[in-house]
Amino acid sequence: xxxxxxxxxxxxxxxxxxxxxxxxxxxxxxxxxxxxxxxxxxxxxxxxxxxxxxxxxxxxxxxxxxxxxxxxxxxxxxxxxxxxxxxxxxxxxxxxxxxxxxxxxxxxxxxxxxxxxxxxxxxxxxxxxxxxxxxxxxxxxxxxxxxxxxxxxxxxxxxxxxxxxxxxxxxxxxxxxxxxxxxxxxxxxxxxxxxxx
Numbered sequence: 663x664x665x666x667x668x669x670x671x672x673x674x675x676x677x678x679x680x681x682x683x684x685x686x687x688x689x690x691x692x693x694x695x696x697x698x699x700x701x702x703x704x705x706x707x708x709x710x711x712x713x714x715x716x717x718x719x720x721x722x723x724x725x726x727x728x729x730x731x732x733x734x735x736x737x738x739x740x741x742x743x744x745x746x747x748x749x750x751x752x753x754x755x756x757x758x759x760x761x762x763x764x765x766x767x768x769x770x771x772x773x774x775x776x777x778x779x780x781x782x783x784x785x786x787x788x789x790x791x792x793x794x795x796x797x798x799x800x801x802x803x804x805x806x807x808x809x810x811x812x813x814x815x816x817x818x819x820x821x822x823x824x825x826x827x828x829x830x831x832x833x834x835x836x837x838x839x840x841x842x843x844x845x846x847x848x849x850x851x852x853x854x855x856x857x858x859x
Contacts, residue, residue, distance in 0.1 A: 664691055664754060665836040672726070672751035680724035681717060688749060689714050692730035695747060698841060699732060702848055703745070706856060708734045715748075726750065727797070731759075740764075743772070743858040745848065746823075750799050756844055757825035758851040759796060760858070765818065773815045775858050776822055782854055783807045783824060793823035801827065825851065 668691070671683035696712035703710040713731045729748025733739035739746075740763035747756045764772055783804060791801040792810055802810060807824075814820045826847050834840040 663694070663836065663838070663841050664749075666830060666832075668835075669749065669751055669830050672749075674724065677720055677722060677724045681720075684717075684725070684728050688728055692747065695841065695844065696730060696732070698845060699745070699747075699848060702845060702852070703732055706852065710734055711736045713739050726799070741768075743855055745851065745855070746796065747844070752799075752830045753827045755793075755825060755827045756847050756851075757793065757796070757823040758855055760814070760822045761796060762819050762821050769815060772858065773811070776811045776814065777808070779854055779857055780808055780811070782857070786824070786850065789826055790824065791827060793821070793825075795819065795821050796823055824854065 668687055671680065671687050674680040674683050692714050693712070700710055700712065710732055711734070713733065715725075715729050715731070717725050717728070727748055727750045729746050731739040731744050731746045733742050733744040735742055740761050742764070743758065743760050745757070746759045748754070760772060760776065784807070786804055790804055792804060792806060793801055794810055794813065810820075810822055814822050828834065828840070828843075832840075834843060
């Protein structure tokens with residue numbers, strides 16, 4: 663399971679060096695977590711697939727973050743509500759994600775469903791946060807949820823991500839408690855996911 667030293671992969675300065683580090687250090691751990699997550703996700707009655715980011719479109723700049731996404735589509739995930747577990751240089755995150763790829767085709771249907779989630783989001787544990795863009799290292803408080811949904815409906819690049827971040831240096835890294843807490847987070851987010859269907 664992830665250790666604090668794993669974040670050093672982001673110290674590699676070139677694309678090739680960093681991708682080699684990601685493939686050898688992080689991707690196997692994403693695959694390992696997938697073996698724990700997929701049975702939990704299967705309780706929805708759907709078949710789920712793990713999609714480990716390959717960063718194939720990159721030709722020069724190394725990725726600032728990397729992830730594994732879980733969706734019910736074997737070919738992709740960005741066009742559906744999905745779960746995303748990933749790393750930046752200073753934290754691990756787990757989000758329920760509704761990304762901009764759903765727009766404009768599904769905006770009119772997913773928008774009201776996101777609005778209906780507001781009471782459930784308000785009841786989430788205090789460590790939960792929001793993000794408006796999965797490619798930007800910035801979070802918002804849960805209290806901003808309704809504003810975030812409005813922005814999602816009117817701003818092309820806006821997204822809605824709900825979940826947790828675990829900062830580098832957290833004592834759970836390298837211990838079984840990390841996976842246990844990630845699994846608990848996934849189970850906490852599952853009812854929200856099901857309301858988006």
